[in-house]
Amino acid sequence: MMRTLIVDDEPLARARLRRLLQAADDIQVIGEAGDAAEARQMMEREPDLVFLDIGMPGEDGITLAHQLRAASLPPAIVFTTAHADRALAASETAPAGYLLKPVESEALLAAIRRAVQPNRCQHAPRQGLTVRLGREEVLLTADHLVAALAEDKSTHLYFLDPADGTRRREAWLDSSLNELESTFDGHLLRIHRNSLVNPSHVHSLTHDGGQHHCHLRHLEMPLAISRRAWREVRQRIGRDALH
Template sequence: MKALIVDDEPLARARLRRLLAVDPTVVVVGEAGNTRAAETLLAADPDLVLLDIDMPGENGLAFARRLRERPVPPAIIFTTAHPQHALDAFASSPVDYLLKPIEAERLLAALQRARQPTRAQQEQEPRLTLHIGRQTRQLAAAELIAVLSEDKYTRVIYVGGEALIEQSLKELETRFAAYLIRLHRHSLVHRGRIRALERGADGQHRARIDGLDSPLLISRRCLPEVRAAFAGTLAAE
């Protein structure tokens, strides 16, 4: 599940990120200090927006109303220090209305409810079918970590495990274009899981990915797009 945090207080955003890190299926695809900055991050198609109400410029209630007008609106969890907005807030059909300081148990319970996709979300989000032994699993895009080309097969690394499939990287890159970005001709990673870009003593660039122990090589051809995608997630922090 891809989450966007919108709050004008850096400490509040940092606390939410820490609390969300407990759930490995949640990927924070961006942070914003106001709704104008949040607007630029909607290209990541978040499944969930954790939204403060009192912020400079447009407030969270107005932004929530605009989010509801999207073809596939994200789930909304209001996070605020002001209980008096609750009545107006629920007009936007939020998953929950959490008062600061946010309690971990309340947030996790709200995440469980946010996981129930709307019919529009079910029709919109692609899923990857995995055959593991005698079992078949439908893998949500948010659960993907990396996809690596290995000999005749493709290795899919996801939250909780990995599997070999026959689809090519090119097929998966096209199907999951909103979620996966190419690092190299042999690798794709989830956009929201890139945590750092670094340049080694050998002059090669690599990306550190949430869920992987070792950084992955970035080709010169892919580097500009990877840099732009990574900068986009940090632009409003």
């Protein structure tokens, strides 16, 4: 059973979501919260999944999501919002999905299915990758990764320095892209047969001359998106990121 928390300042929205969740298998609603402060108090109940409203008075859902992801056992997060244009800002917290209000049953069940796989990764805080930089060994988690590119017979990895979280660094790995996908299952997005990206670092998608490109924070060059991958990329990143 996925222990589930509903966070929304609107009582009617919470009631609708709770009613829809009753039809979902393996979901146990363990509580409701009307604001971020109340939600933080309920985190001691250790939810596996949080349905989180973005636009709440005071502290909004995006701010709260950043705090929840810093926990040792972070829950999967599905944002609920009446404003589709908030999706790109919310993507920085790498949520499991988004639901537009009023929430519909089919979309809700699809979001739950998407949340299951990332949730297993989030509950494995030691999962990561050790890279060697000269004499230094650095342990990277999924949050540190920006992109991985297959070049010749190696993988060129771009990541943020775990010490400060802002300085970009690079390393060459013997691991293949498939192996990285397996290690960080659910956290990396394949945009091309030669490239993986971390969705939380994507700031926009563009279309130019028949080719789609992905633009990431901390990486100057745009990365090509294949036709085969485009549909999943658009679903995962959100339509509002397309320029």
